[in-house]
Amino acid sequence: MGVTLSVIKADVGGFVGHTESHPDVLAKAGECLEKAKKEGLLIDYHVTKCGDDLQLIMTHQLGVDSEKIHKQAWDTFVWCTEVARKLKLHGAGQDLLADSFSGNVKGMGPGVAEMEFEERTAETVIILMADKTSAGAWNMPLYKIFADPFNTVGLVIAPNMHAGFAFEVHDVKEHKKIIFNAPEEIYDMLVLIGAPSHYMVKAVYHRESGEIAAVSSTQQLSFLAGRYVGKDDPVCIVRSQGQFPAVGEILEPFTAPFLVEGWMRGSHQGPLMPVAVKDSTPCRFDGPPRVVALGFQLSSGKLVGPGDMFSDKAFDRAREQANHMADIMRRHGPFEPHRLPLEGMEYTTLPEVMKHVKGRFTDL
Numbered sequence: 072m073g074v075t076l077s078v079i080k081a082d083v084g085g086f087v088g089h090t091e092s093h094p095d096v097l098a099k100a101g102e103c104l105e106k107a108k109k110e111g112l113l114i115d116y117h118v119t120k121c122g123d124d125l126q127l128i129m130t131h132q133l134g135v136d137s138e139k140i141h142k143q144a145w146d147t148f149v150w151c152t153e154v155a156r157k158l159k160l161h162g163a164g165q166d167l168l169a170d171s172f173s174g175n176v177k178g179m180g181p182g183v184a185e186m187e188f189e190e191r192t193a194e195t196v197i198i199l200m201a202d203k204t205s206a207g208a209w210n211m212p213l214y215k216i217f218a219d220p221f222n223t224v225g226l227v228i229a230p231n232m233h234a235g236f237a238f239e240v241h242d243v244k245e246h247k248k249i250i251f252n253a254p255e256e257i258y259d260m261l262v263l264i265g266a267p268s269h270y271m272v273k274a275v276y277h278r279e280s281g282e283i284a285a286v287s288s289t290q291q292l293s294f295l296a297g298r299y300v301g302k303d304d305p306v307c308i309v310r311s312q313g314q315f316p317a318v319g320e321i322l323e324p325f326t327a328p329f330l331v332e333g334w335m336r337g338s339h340q341g342p343l344m345p346v347a348v349k350d351s352t353p354c355r356f357d358g359p360p361r362v363v364a365l366g367f368q369l370s371s372g373k374l375v376g377p378g379d380m381f382s383d384k385a386f387d388r389a390r391e392q393a394n395h396m397a398d399i400m401r402r403h404g405p406f407e408p409h410r411l412p413l414e415g416m417e418y419t420t421l422p423e424v425m426k427h428v429k430g431r432f433t434d435l
């Protein structure tokens with residue numbers, strides 16, 4: 072059967088500060104989506120959080136970019152913001168940039184990853200969600216999952232993966248897209264996706280079947296708002312098993328923590344730490360950035376699960392390593408490369424401060 076999996080997320084208020092989500096906010100979201108399920112709009116849903124970001128995982132049959140589904144998500148965020156306001160949570164309604172809903176939540180603040188597909192006999196999906204980082208953070212893991220045989224041995228030894236995958240890359244500054252075929256075009260592709268704030272992997276497709284394999288959220292909060300309001304804290308859906316990478320091949324890139332943009336005030340580089348949902352509590356210097364992975368089996372659109380994938384002990388060392396990397400980065404205080412270079416600080420609070428000193432420069 073044809074099913075659409077929509078993951079729509081927003082920061083509607085943090086508890087405490089930007090470190091966590093309040094249980095009352097999650098409960099309100101559950102209430103809203105339960106009603107939508109009873110009314111027949113949703114087949115199923117799962118509400119969760121990554122740090123201070125509220126995650127709505129929904130299945131339905133209305134396709135991607137459905138106005139009804141997007142309105143349901145928007146209204147849920149608005150109701151949850153009410154709860155956040157009552158509790159005086161930090162930054163209540165932070166990511167809701169518009170006053171009212173107008174057709175599609177894209178461009179209004181929330182992050183969106185959606186895909187429509189024919190459900191397979193066994194439909195395994197992994198949903199990656201991050202806090203304290205930018206859209207584009209999925210570039211490296213998606214590359215490893217779908218193009219690097221040292222990560223994904225299926226590319227070498229599984230006949231149904233051997234033809235490789237096609238990457239849809241978005242130039243988010245010029246609003247253009249390009250498709251790269253892996254493996255033969257990986258060098259060209261890496262020139263671009265190695266600059267994840269400019270070029271983002273939006274989707275990945277199986278080359279033989281043309282089936283969608285992965286989709287990520289590429290919404291950039293600062294770009295939409297024209298100023299710093301918080302980080303994008305992106306999400307990504309990856310289909311697994313059969314002609315797609317195995318669960319373990321999808322999770323493997325996170326065993327070697329890499330540096331991403333975000334962390335304190337969205338202005339730093341820091342390691343992305345894989346954690347269980349309950350441990351997505353970025354407290355040290357508002358970080359380090361976190362990633363959680365929830366796994367589901369879909370059964371006629373029902374979300375069977377979740378499995379909290381990074382709760383596995385095998386990720387303990389990655390967490391240790393991320394903490395060690397965090398120590399090294401923190402040593403630099405307000406210096407680069409911990410603090411972002413000036414171009415990256417354009418959408419932070421720094422430009423305001425720069426105004427004060429500008430007039431005091433004299434010629435050399």
Ligand code: 13P
Nearest residue numbers: 311312313314317318319
């Ligand atoms: P499938 O069962 O999806 O082919 O997965 C291959 C595998 O053995 C995973 O490790």
Ligand code: 13P
Nearest residue numbers: 089301302335336337357
């Ligand atoms: P969030 O984007 O998660 O709200 O974090 C904002 C921030 O400034 C943390 O220091």
Ligand code: MG
Nearest residue numbers: 082085089123
């Ligand atoms: Mg926040």
Ligand code: MG
Nearest residue numbers: 123124202304
């Ligand atoms: Mg956040």
